[in-house]
Amino acid sequence: MTEVTFHFNVPAKLEYACRLLRKAHASGATVGVLGPDELLRTLDTALWSFSALDFVPHCLASAPEPVRRATPIVLATDCAELPQAGVLLNLGDAVPAGFERFERLIELVDTSDADRAQARPRWRHYTDRGYPIERHDLAARE
Numbered sequence: 001m002t003e004v005t006f007h008f009n010v011p012a013k014l015e016y017a018c019r020l021l022r023k024a025h026a027s028g029a030t031v032g033v034l035g036p037d038e039l040l041r042t043l044d045t046a047l048w049s050f051s052a053l054d055f056v057p058h059c060l061a062s063a064p065e066p067v068r069r070a071t072p073i074v075l076a077t078d079c080a081e082l083p084q085a086g087v088l089l090n091l092g093d094a095v096p097a098g099f100e101r102f103e104r105l106i107e108l109v110d111t112s113d114a115d116r117a118q119a120r121p122r123w124r125h126y127t128d129r130g131y132p133i134e135r136h137d138l139a140a141r142e
Contacts, residue, residue: 003104004126006119009139010110014043017091017108018050021073024087025056032082032102033058033075035091040075043091047073093118095125111139 010016017033024031033043040060047056059067061076068074068083076082079098088102099105109119126133 002100002102002131003134004107004131005104005134005136006107006109006123007136007138008109008116008119009137010108011138013091013108013110014039014046015050017043017089018046018056020089020106020108021047021058022051022054022056025072029072029087030083030085031073031087031089032079032085033073033089033091034079034082034096035075035077037077039091040077044075090122095122 007016021031021033033040035043044058044060047058056073057071058073058075059071061068061074061081063071074082074085079088079096085102087104087106088096088099089106089108090096090099091108096105107119107122109115123133
């Protein structure tokens with residue numbers, strides 16, 4: 001069963017996603033990142049520039065098949081575009097169709113009321129279906 005983790009009170013979602021993906025890559029994980037096209041393009045640029053000392057190998061799902069298979073982090077607008085990966089990072093507003101094929105699903109929720117409101121139905125969806133949910137509240141760490 002997919003393990004679901006919510007990270008709440010994320011101050012800057014893209015920066016946090018970059019750090020999370022850097023950590024995942026360092027641990028050897030394969031990650032599919034799901035989100036709207038414009039956000040993924042911004043994330044693509046951010047992953048190239050957020051740290052002068054770190055390289056986080058990634059590609060868009062539109063890359064040629066051999067590139068996608070060889071790249072540990074793939075950015076896509078639909079789960080069907082993603083190769084097999086251990087982790088799915090959802091940057092979208094809805095429950096990702098096909099998330100069940102991943103070992104782990106990570107949801108990021110920022111501090112805005114709108115993002116929290118969009119996260120509630122996703123939380124309910126997972127709990128109603130019996131998925132174990134782990135909660136990380138970044139505000140509690142401060």
